[in-house]
Amino acid sequence: MLKTDTVNQIAYTLFQAERDVYEVKKFVDEYPELTVEVAYDVQDQLIKLKCDQEKTVRIGMKLGLTSKAKQQMMGVHEPSYGVLLQNMELLAAEPISLKPLIHPKIEPEIAFVFAKDLEGPVVTVAEVLQATDYVTPAMEIIDSRYLNFNFTLPDVIADNSSSSKYIMSDKKYSIRDVDLVKMGCIFKQNDEIFGTSTAGSIMGHPARAIAWMANKMLARGQKVRAGDVVLSGALTGSAVMQAGDEFTVSFDGMDELRVTVEG
Numbered sequence: 001m002l003k004t005d006t007v008n009q010i011a012y013t014l015f016q017a018e019r020d021v022y023e024v025k026k027f028v029d030e031y032p033e034l035t036v037e038v039a040y041d042v043q044d045q046l047i048k049l050k051c052d053q054e055k056t057v058r059i060g061m062k063l064g065l066t067s068k069a070k071q072q073m074m075g076v077h078e079p080s081y082g083v084l085l086q087n088m089e090l091l092a093a094e095p096i097s098l099k100p101l102i103h104p105k106i107e108p109e110i111a112f113v114f115a116k117d118l119e120g121p122v123v124t125v126a127e128v129l130q131a132t133d134y135v136t137p138a139m140e141i142i143d144s145r146y147l148n149f150n151f152t153l154p155d156v157i158a159d160n161s162s163s164s165k166y167i168m169s170d171k172k173y174s175i176r177d178v179d180l181v182k183m184g185c186i187f188k189q190n191d192e193i194f195g196t197s198t199a200g201s202i203m204g205h206p207a208r209a210i211a212w213m214a215n216k217m218l219a220r221g222q223k224v225r226a227g228d229v230v231l232s233g234a235l236t237g238s239a240v241m242q243a244g245d246e247f248t249v250s251f252d253g254m255d256e257l258r259v260t261v262e263g
C-alpha cells in the first residue's frame, strides 16, 4: 500500500505540472504499488486540490480509452474515468488558447446530461438510458501531464485521465431521436477528415461505458448525479492542436460543433 503522504505527494506533483505547464515522469516505475485503486485515490486528492486552489466545482465525469481507436493509439487497453470541473468548460465560439497547455490534443465525444442520479445497486444500460436527460456533440481537449504523453493505466487515472478542457453544443437531442450504435461521426481538422467512426465504437454503446463507470464509482462511494455532464470517451484517435487550426465534429442527425485554436 502506498502511504497517504505519497498519494498526496503524487497528486501535488501533477497539480503543479498542470499549473506551471511542464511534463513529469510517469509514476509506476518509481512506485510499483500504484495500482488502479490507489490511482483513483490520487485522482480524488488531485480534484480536491484543484477545487480548492482554482475555486471551482465538480460538474460531471469523463470516460477515457473507451474506443479501440483510442486504446490502440495510447497502448492502454482498459478504460478509465476522471472528473469534469466547471473551469474546464469552454464556451462556444471562444477560441482555444494553447498557452496554458503542455501538449494538447483534441477528440470527438458524445456528451450525456443526466436528469437523475445513477443509483444502482448495479447500474445497467437501461438505467443509464432512463436517467439521461439529453445527449449532444462535444469535443475534449486532453493534455497529459506526462513526458511525451506516455503512461500506463494507473498513471493516467492519477492524472484525472488527461482531462484539460471540453466544449459541448448548446443543442439538446433526445436519445429517442438518435441511434447510439449506428450514428456516424466525422471529425475534421481544417476541412479535411481526420477520422470517422460510429457511436457504437464506444464499447458497443456509449451507455455501456457509462454503466461501467457508474458501477466503479458506486464501489468507491461516489455516483453520477442529476445534472452531471458525462463525456463518452473519444470515438476516433485524437489530433495534435496547432495555432490557427479549426476542428469540427458532426454526428448523424445533430448539428455540427466547431472550435478554433487561437492563431
Ligand code: OOG
Residues within 6 Å of the ligand: 063, 064, 065, 066, 067, 070, 074, 107, 140, 142, 144, 156, 161, 162, 163, 232, 233, 234
Ligand atoms: C487518456 C484520456 C483518454 C478518451 O476520450 O479516450 C480520453 C489519453 O488519451 O490521454 O480522454
Ligand code: MG
Residues within 6 Å of the ligand: 062, 063, 064, 107, 109, 140, 142, 231, 233, 234
Ligand atoms: Mg476524451
